[in-house]
Amino acid sequence: MKIGIVADLNDMNLDVWLSTYALQEALKEMEHISVVIHHSFINSEDGEKLGPKELAYEFYNVVEGSSQLSNDAGYYNLFDIYLVASERMWQKVKDNTIKEYYPIHYLRDSILLMQQKNYHPLAKKKSINEDYLLCYYETPSKEKLEFLKFLLDKKSLKLVSNQMGNNELKSLQSYTDQDIREFLLYLRHAKVVITDSGFIASMALLYEKPFLLLSEKTQEVLAAGILKELGLSSLILSDLSTSRDISIYNSLLETYENNQREFRKRIKDFRKEQKKKLSQLIRLASYEMYVDCPTDIKKIECCGCTACREVCPYNAIEMKPDEEGFIYPVVDHDKCVKCMLCKKVCVKRENPQTITYEKRENQQTNNNVKKENPQTDTSVRKESSQTNTSARKESSQTNTSVRKENSQTNTYAKKENFQTFTNEKKENPQTITYAKKENSQAISHAESYPIVYAVNNKKLKVRTNSSSGGIFPELVQYVIEELEGYVVGVKFDNDMNAVSSIAHTMEEAKEFYGAKYTKSDFTGMFRNVKKLLDKGETVLYSALPCEAAGLRAFLRKRYDNLIVSEVLCHAGPSPLVFRRYVQYLESRFHSKVKKINFRDKSKGWLALDNTMVVEFANREPLKLRARRNNYYRSFIKDNIARPACSQCSFVYTNRVGDLTMGDFWGIQYAKPEMFDNKGTSILMINTKNGENIWNKISNRFEYEESNLTEAFRYNHKKPIKLTEKRNEFFDRFEKEEINSLLQEFNDLK
Ligand SMILES: Cc1cc2nc3c(=O)[nH]c(=O)nc-3n(C[C@H](O)[C@H](O)[C@H](O)COP(=O)(O)OP(=O)(O)OC[C@H]3O[C@@H](n4cnc5c(N)ncnc54)[C@H](O)[C@@H]3O)c2cc1C
Ligand code: SF4
Ligand code: SF4
C-alpha cells in the first residue's frame, strides 16, 4: 500500500514537523512504508519560501510535491491513501484539495503516537546544568508576558524561551522556531513548561514535564481538547488576571506531579486507541484499492465470485488470497490481451444477475385453490404479488412500512430475542404445545414471483440433520434419483477445507448437508458445471448468492437444465480464520478434526439451543453451545466477514437462485402451529423453473404461504456493516493466537 503524508515543510512549524515525524514512525512500526509529500500551499506568484530542506531529508522519506494539491491530480494519484498529521495542515488541506482525487484523512494528536524516547534521536546533543523554565508563546500578549515575569521572580528560575521579541525578559537561552533540535533538547531538560500552544502542552505531557497552558479563551487553543479528554483541564489556566497568587500555581503543578502515574496511563491508553484508528484507516483504504484485474473494481466490491477468472480465454487470471484469507483476482499482464471479457461478466459491474420477477402463468389453478383455502389472506397476496419494480423499491426502502421494519438493523440481536422465548417455553410447562395442522399446504395464489413459504420437511430425521427446515435434501434426492442429474454443493475435504464438489449419488451428496460457515473453495467449478450443462445433464447448483451470481455471469446464457439454489447469506467468513481455528482445535485436543456440525439440533434449532459438534479422529466429539463458541459467535457478529459483504448485492428481494432458502426466524410468532424448534425454512420461489421443481417435491413438506414482511422480520434485509471490531480483529489476526483473539471479540464468552 502506498501511503503519502501531506505536509507543508516550508515553514518550520513544530506542530507540522513533529506530528508528521510521529505519524511516519508509527507507520514504520506497523510495517508500512510511507512518504512525506513536501507540499507548498503558497501560490507560485507569491514566491515560495525556501524551507530547511536538508533537515527535512534527515527527518523523513520525503518527496517534493506539486505546489497545488488543487490542480495537480496526476501526481497525487500515485498514492493509495493520503494522511495529514496536524490540525494546522488539515485546515490547509481541507481548503485546497480536490476531494475526489485524494482520499485524505486526518489523524488528530498524531504527536502522541510516539513515546518520548522516539524523539530523543532528533534532539541536539548538549549538556545543560542549570534549572530553567521553558516558555513557548505563540501569541505573546502583554498579560502572558507579565504572568511569565511574575513566575520567574517567584520561583527564581532562569528562562529558556522561543524568540518573542521581548527584551524585558532575560533569557538564559533562547531558541528559534526554526530549530526543532534545540527545542527538543530544552524540552527534555526543562523544570517546568509554560505555553499558550496546545501542541506544546501535548509535548510537555509526553515528556512528563509539569506544565501550564495559558489561554484567555480555552476553546481557541488547538489540542486543548486532548487535555480535556485526558482529564487534565485543570492545567489550562484561562483567567490570567486572577493568577497572581503563587499558591494557585503551586497547587496546579502539584496536581500534575501527584497524578503523573495516572496521566502516564491515560496517555498510553490514548496512544493505543490512536494506533488502532490509524490501523483502521489503512485497512479501510486498502479495501478502496482496485483489484489487480481489468474488471476495474475496488477490493471492497469484489465478492470473489471467480467469474472473471473462469471466463478468461487466456487463463490470465488467478484468484489469490490476501492476508485476511479472502481471494481476489490477480492478472498476469503478459498473458492478458485486454479483451475485457472479464470486465463484461463481473457481477459487480452491470451484471449482478439478480432475477427480474415475472408474472406467474398458472394463476387459474391457483385461484381455484385459493377459494378452497380458508387460510389465505389478501394482505399476503398483495405482498407476494409485487412486481419486480415494487420489490426492488422495498429493498431500497422507499416503502415506508418496510422501512420501519428495516430499522431493526441487527438480525442476530433479534434472533436472540426469541431464544428467550424458547427458554420460557421450556421452563413453563403450562404453555400451549401447538398442534400440527393436518393439512397446512397452501398452494400459492401469488400473481407473480417470488412466492414465499414457511417449510418443514415431513421426515423428522431429515429435518433434524439439516440446518433449517430440510428442503435441500429433498431437492437433492429428486435431482439425483428421479432426474439422474448432478448436484453441486459444499463439503469438508479430509483437511477440513470447505470445498465445492459435484455429486452424482446420494452418498456423495450427503456430504453437502449442513451449512459450513466459511467461504468455500470453488475454483474451476464453473467450467465443470458448464460441461455438464452443455451435455444436457441436469445440474442443481447450490451455493451462496454471490457465488451463484458468478456462475450465471460466467455461463452468459440461461440453461433450462440448470436449477440454482441459493441460501440466504449475511456474511461469508474468512477461510483462513476457519483454518486457523481448526488447527487450534487439533492442537488443543491432540487429534485431527474430522467434521464440524455447526447446527446440531439435538437440543433445539433456535440459536440459544443450537449445539456445535466437533468430531475428532481419535477422541470423543466436543459438544459446544454454538451461540457462545468463539468461532461461531464471530461469524454471527460479522467480525470475520469478507469486506464485500458490506456491499452485498444479494439481499432481501434481490435474488439469484430459482430457489432461495434460509432460516425462518420468528416462525413461532408468525405461524406458531408450525413451530416445534426442530427447524423451519424460508423458501422463496423466484422463477418458473423454481416453481416447477418445487411442485415435484412439495408433497414431502408441511408448508404454509407466507410473505416477505413476515419471512424477513428477523432476517437481514440490508448488507452488514464493517464494524471497528471486525477491522481490529483483522489487524491483529496475523500476529495473535487465534482462539484467544476470537475470544476477545466474543461478547458472550
Ligand atoms: C456462510 C453462510 C451464511 C448464512 N447466512 C444466513 C442468514 O443470514 N440467514 C439465513 O436465514 N440463513 C443463512 N444461511 C443459510 C442457513 O444456514 C442454511 O444453510 C439454509 O437455511 C439451508 O438449510 P437446509 O437445512 O435447507 O440445508 P443444509 O443442509 O444446511 O444445506 C444447504 C446447502 O448449503 C450449501 N452450503 C453449505 N455451506 C456452504 C458454504 N460455505 N458455501 C456455499 N454453500 C454452502 C450446501 O452445499 C447445501 O447445498 C447461511 C449459510 C451460510 C453457509
Ligand atoms: S481482459 Fe481478457 S485476456 Fe485480459 S484478463 Fe480479462 S478476460 Fe483475460
Ligand atoms: S466480483 Fe467476481 S468477477 Fe468481479 S472481480 Fe471479483 S471475482 Fe472477478
Ligand code: SF4
Ligand atoms: S453476504 Fe453477500 S457477498 Fe458476502 S458471502 Fe454472502 S452472498 Fe457473498
